[in-house]
Amino acid sequence: MPVPSSPLPPRAPQQALPFSAVVDRLRAAGCVFAEDEAELLVSTARDAAGLASMVDRRVQGLPLEHVLGWAEFCGLRVAVDPGVFVPRxxxxxxxxxxxxxxxxxxxxxxxxxxxxxxxxxxxxxxxxxxxxxxxxxxxxxxxxxxxxxxxxxxxxxxxxxxxxxxxxxxxxxxxxxxxxxxxxxxxxxxxxxxxxxxxxxxxxxxxxxxxxxxxxxxxxxxxxxxxxxxxxxxxxxxxxxxxxxxxxxxxxxxxxxxxxxxxxxxxxxxxxxxxxxx
Missing domain, CATH: 3.40.50.150 (Vaccinia Virus protein VP39)
Structure with a gap:
């Protein structure tokens, strides 16, 4: 009779990027307001994987509002989909x-x-x-x-x-x-x-x-x-x-x-x- 295999250990959750690392990546990509953008990304991301993906997209040059999915305008949070004009x-x-x-x-x-x-x-x-x-x-x-x-x-x-x-x-x-x-x-x-x-x-x-x-x-x-x-x-x-x-x-x-x-x-x-x- 075959010996039962041992169960796989649970997968460790992905480690969140430290805030300082997010700031460093954004600054290196030329984001002038890196700290402010980092705060928005961190507060919007649902989990560590989501934050990493958002940072990657921002570093690749996508508008911050397209990465977040929204823009603040006249005190409102306005949804902004990819490709849509971002309200200034x-x-x-x-x-x-x-x-x-x-x-x-x-x-x-x-x-x-x-x-x-x-x-x-x-x-x-x-x-x-x-x-x-x-x-x-x-x-x-x-x-x-x-x-x-x-x-x-x-x-x-x-x-x-x-x-x-x-x-x-x-x-x-x-x-x-x-x-x-x-x-x-x-x-x-x-x-x-x-x-x-x-x-x-x-x-x-x-x-x-x-x-x-x-x-x-x-x-x-x-x-x-x-x-x-x-x-x-x-x-x-x-x-x-x-x-x-x-x-x-x-x-x-x-x-x-x-x-x-x-x-x-x-x-x-x-x-x-x-x-x-x-």
Whole structure:
């Protein structure tokens, strides 16, 4: 009769990376805020193996937010899936401008919504807003639907206004349009985190960076309510041309900026008596 084999000893759990080792690996990979990133990775990881995997992905150059699966934006934890545009902290300034202009029951539309961070943050600051959002990228739409679910928001897949319900025409109080505004020839100058790991459609604004914006402003009067506002982010050097685009299409325009956050926002307003575009 064969002799029974001895049972295998239990496998020892994988040893967690010491915090100092995480910091050292991140710093060696060029992460400027290595200690802060290490704290986020350690607090988010479910176990030692998960932490090791997260550190590996960050060291390989994935955006921190894609590694974590979320980004902090306007005090919210916003889900950010791989490949989806990561909401920038400077864009919180745009949301702050929108909050100051929006009535409590505003109808809000978030074009080029990406993760849905802007719309979700805005309606979280209002009492009874109605939120609609759209994006041409299916991955962004899936992500945004999770982020706006708590606000009963609706997200549509399609190009700018195309998928929006016709019933919204002339009713929109706040039109957020975080359009791509990087000139095509400058895409190659972006950090690899954006250039490699975010969808190009979320970055490329055409030859002068304003191609998508022109398409937004061309139809804005059709969708804005009287007194409604279009808000979008641009660069400081593009602001003058962006203002001309807004005014050409029938809106009054002003520029708000925040030097501390390097943020420039253009606000276009439909006059109370202004008709829709022909």
């Amino acid at each position: 902290r400077r864009t919180e300034f745009l949301v702050e401008q929108a909050v100051a202009l929006a009535p409590p029951d505003a109808v809000v539309v978030d074009l080029c919504c990406g993760s849905g961070a802007l719309g979700a943050a805005l309606v979280s600051a209002l009492d009874a807003a109605e939120l609609h959002a759209s994006d041409v990228d299916p991955a962004a739409v899936r992500c945004a639907r999770r982020n706006v679910a708590g606000a009963a928001g609706r997200v549509y897949e399609g190009d700018l206004y195309d998928p929006l319900p016709a019933s919204l025409r002339g009713r929109v109080a706040i039109l957020l349009a975080n359009v791509p505004y990087v000139p095509t020839e400058e895409i190659g100058l972006l950090p690899a985190e954006a250039r490699v790991h975010e969808a190009r459609v979320a970055l490329d604004g055409g030859a002068d960076g304003l191609d998508v914006l022109r398409r937004v402003t061309a139809s804005a009067l059709d969708w804005l309510a009287p007194g409604g506002h279009l808000l979008f982010e641009t660069s400081e050097r593009q602001a003058a041309a962006a203002v001309r685009t807004v005014t050409r299409d029938g809106l009054t325009a002003r520029v708000a900026d925040c030097a501390e956050r390097y943020a420039t926002v253009v606000i276009g307003t439909r006059g109370i008596g202004a008709g829709s575009a022909p």
